[in-house]
Amino acid sequence: MAGQIEARLKEKGIELPAVSKPQGSYVPYIISGNLVFLSGQLPMADGEIKVKGKLGQDVSLEEGQKAARLCGLNLIAQVREACGGDLDRVKRVVKLGGFVNATPDYTDQPKVVNGCSDLMAEVFGDRGQHARAAVGVGSLPLNVAVEIEGIFEIE
Structure with a gap:
């Protein structure tokens, strides 16, 4: 049935940017065969960065998870395109692939990127289960807190 994922988004009150x-x-993406390779997405909405800074310094775990979720919403918007x-x-x-702008001693990168991973399961169900990397980096473009790239299989 066409529109199941869109219906799920609406039911859960999830709006894609x-x-x-x-x-x-x-x-933003390349389609090769049945795979879509998505460039890294930033925590942007309405044309502006929503979460800047470093985890372990000026961004809390909860803010980092929200940033990762926003990156995930942008990934879904790009794959929809x-x-x-x-x-x-x-x-x-x-x-x-999750990149977390973090202090050298920060070790909760996996918890931060869960903000995106949990969204994928929420939106796509079993199809949202994925392999993943979550790494800390010294800086990211535009001083964003998180950047996430993705690979999706499509029909």
Whole structure:
């Protein structure tokens, strides 16, 4: 039945942001075969960064998780664009790569990126279960707290 994922989004009160334009010399996604490779998404909404700074310094775990969720919403918006507006074409969230702007001693990167991973399961159910990396980095573009890239399998 077409529109199941859109219906789930509506039922859960989840609104996807407008797709953002690349911040550099790249494209937001590439389709190769039945895989969509999504460029890293930032915690943006309404054209502006919502969470800036470092985890372990000026961003709390909860704020980091919200940033990761927002990155996930942007990933879903981009994959919807790649699928011509039909999220039911998503067969599986294959892999997420999470980058957390953190102090050198910060070790809760996996908990931060769970903000995105939990969203994928909430939206796609079993199809949202994925492999993942969650790493800490010394800085990220525009001083964002989190950046997440993804690979999705589509029909």
